[in-house]
Amino acid sequence: MVVAAPVMVNAACFTESEWRAAHVRVLQTELQVAALECANVQGANYNDQYTVFIQRFQDRLKANANLLKSHFQRVYGKDSGRELDIFVTKVANDASSRSMQDMKFCANSAELFKAALAIDKPLFEQAAMEHVTDHSEVGDECPVTAALTQAVVKTSKKPVATVKQASAPAPAKPVNAAPALIATPAAVVPASTAATPAAAAPATTKEATPAANAG
Numbered sequence: 001m002v003v004a005a006p007v008m009v010n011a012a013c014f015t016e017s018e019w020r021a022a023h024v025r026v027l028q029t030e031l032q033v034a035a036l037e038c039a040n041v042q043g044a045n046y047n048d049q050y051t052v053f054i055q056r057f058q059d060r061l062k063a064n065a066n067l068l069k070s071h072f073q074r075v076y077g078k079d080s081g082r083e084l085d086i087f088v089t090k091v092a093n094d095a096s097s098r099s100m101q102d103m104k105f106c107a108n109s110a111e112l113f114k115a116a117l118a119i120d121k122p123l124f125e126q127a128a129m130e131h132v133t134d135h136s137e138v139g140d141e142c143p144v145t146a147a148l149t150q151a152v153v154k155t156s157k158k159p160v161a162t163v164k165q166a167s168a169p170a171p172a173k174p175v176n177a178a179p180a181l182i183a184t185p186a187a188v189v190p191a192s193t194a195a196t197p198a199a200a201a202p203a204t205t206k207e208a209t210p211a212a213n214a215g
Contacts, residue, residue: 013142018071020125021064027128038106049113
């Protein structure tokens with residue numbers, strides 16, 4: 001079977017795993033901004049909660065950071081470090097801008113930390129995706145076009161079983177001792193029908209499915 005790989009229409013866009021990784025970065029940045037801006041606000045210091053968040057999801061954050069880094073390396077090559085810094089700075093500025101538009105930002109951030117710390121690890125990336133309401137802030141996800149899948153499947157037909165027709169035995173010879181009686185010929189065994197061949201299962205062709213957007 002020959003399966004063509006998915007084709008990315010725009011190489012500068014995010015793959016599915018990179019797309020998720022970018023959203024993880026947004027969620028982490030919003031928590032970081034809240035911890036920094038509310039550090040001196042009485043009753044709204046989230047430094048401890050932010051530390052717990054980093055420790056609890058350290059492996060997921062690291063994995064998604066590597067995915068995000070690989071995206072910029074793929075797209076920008078030798079300029080990937082600079083472009084990644086620009087992206088991270090933009091995400092931080094956007095988070096800071098939103099915080100300034102909310103007069104009760106520090107008080108409202110309590111719910112954000114509560115929700116973030118309640119995330120199940122396997123659902124971490126999905127939770128980050130659901131948290132971000134404006135996905136255009138992140139960038140564009142790649143529209144993946146699945147190429148046609150070509151498959152050559154060889155099937156072999158089983159030979160049809162045949163049954164030879166039984167030969168009729170020769171009629172018995174007349175008995176000389178009793179000429180008045182003629183021996184009855186033995187009954188002819190009816191011919192057996194040929195075995196019906198099993199229907200060959202039609203060959204199926206599976207269509208190729210597109211690639212895996214963590215981050």
